[in-house]
Amino acid sequence: MFRRSGTATTLTTALVAAAAALVLTASAATSATAATAPGFLAGTDLPPHPTSPWYAGAVTKGLPESAPFCLEGVLPAAGSWHRVFGTEYDTGAVQVSVRAASPAAAAKLAGTLERKVAACAADWLRTTPGGTASWQDYGTLPVEEGAHVYGVHTSIPDSEPGVHLYGIGRDGSTVTVVQWGEMGNLSHAPVADFKKTTTKAVNKLIP
Numbered sequence: 062m063f064r065r066s067g068t069a070t071t072l073t074t075a076l077v078a079a080a081a082a083l084v085l086t087a088s089a090a091t092s093a094t095a096a097t098a099p100g101f102l103a104g105t106d107l108p109p110h111p112t113s114p115w116y117a118g119a120v121t122k123g124l125p126e127s128a129p130f131c132l133e134g135v136l137p138a139a140g141s142w143h144r145v146f147g148t149e150y151d152t153g154a155v156q157v158s159v160r161a162a163s164p165a166a167a168a169k170l171a172g173t174l175e176r177k178v179a180a181c182a183a184d185w186l187r188t189t190p191g192g193t194a195s196w197q198d199y200g201t202l203p204v205e206e207g208a209h210v211y212g213v214h215t216s217i218p219d220s221e222p223g224v225h226l227y228g229i230g231r232d233g234s235t236v237t238v239v240q241w242g243e244m245g246n247l248s249h250a251p252v253a254d255f256k257k258t259t260t261k262a263v264n265k266l267i268p
Contacts, residue, residue, distance in 0.1 A: 098122070098142040099158040099235050100265035108241065108254035113148040120144050129155055129240040130225055131181035131213055135173055136238070152243035156262060159236045167234045168206070174229045174238055178211045185215055192217045197247055202256060204263045205232040210256055214247045222246050228259025232266040 104115030124136055125143045140160040147153045161167035182194035192215060199210040208230030216222035225242040239262050241255055 099160065099237065100267065101142070101144045101158065102146075102156050102239065102258065102262050102265065104146055106261045107146060107154055107258055108251035110148045110150070110152055113150055113152070115154075116147050118145040118147075124157065125155055129157065129227075129238070130242065131178050131185075131227070132157075132174060132238065132240070135177050137170070150243075152241075154239065154241040156237060156239045158238075158266060161234045161236060164206075164234045167231050167236045171229055171231045171236045174236070175209050175211075178213065178227045178229070181213050182215070185213075189215075189217060195247065199252055199256070202228075202230070202260055202263075204230060204260045205266070207231060208259050208263050210252070210259055212247045212250055212252065216246075224250050226250055226252065226255045228255060228262060230259060230263035232263055235266045237262050237266055 098120050101120050102117075104117040107115050120142055121144070122142050124138050124141050125145060128134070128136060136157055137159060140162075141157060142159075143155060143157045145153070145155050159167075159170060161170055179196065179198070182196040186192055186194050194213070194215045196214070197212040199212060202208040202210065208228060211227045211229075213225045213227070214222060221244045223242060224245045224247055225240060227241075228237075228239040230237055239255075239259055241250075241258070243249075
């Protein structure tokens with residue numbers, strides 16, 4: 062949903078459309094999904110937006126229609142659930158949680174996700190002539206089996222820059238990743254609030 066397509070306009074349009082759609086689809090969550098899915102964030106758990114509430118979609122089995130930016134091709138569909146969040150503006154987020162076969166398998170997946178995000182800026186630059194990108198490791202968090210927070214910034218000429226924050230964490234055999242994104246750069250990112258969001262996401266994995 063929030064994957065950068067190469068232009069700020071595309072990202073903004075997608076996020077605004079998603080926010081409108083979430084209001085209509087949030088009620089579609091079934092009791093069966095709620096009973097089997099890991100615990101998920103609520104909109105109020107995300108970093109506050111200065112001028113808009115957060116709209117939370119339904120907790121849905123499987124992966125989101127569009128993989129989170131930086132994590133294309135690495136999240137398994139088996140054992141996964143997701144929830145998409147939007148605002149009335151260009152800020153959006155998505156949470157994906159995966160129940161792996163064992164704690165060891167979950168630890169391996171979490172490591173893969175972390176390496177993918179850490180390499181994202183360099184990978185993006187190789188396929189985006191004229192673009193600029195950077196990333197930041199914001200460190201680990203002492204929650205359950207641990208969590209890690211990263212930031213990635215991308216920009217192309219004649220377009221607004223985009224910034225993404227990632228929180229990747231694990232509780233037992235369940236891994237969760239939260240991606241937050243909007244127009245801007247790393248200096249604008251709400252890192253302190255997002256660390257709180259990541260901690261809540263991991264703590265909520267076991268309902």
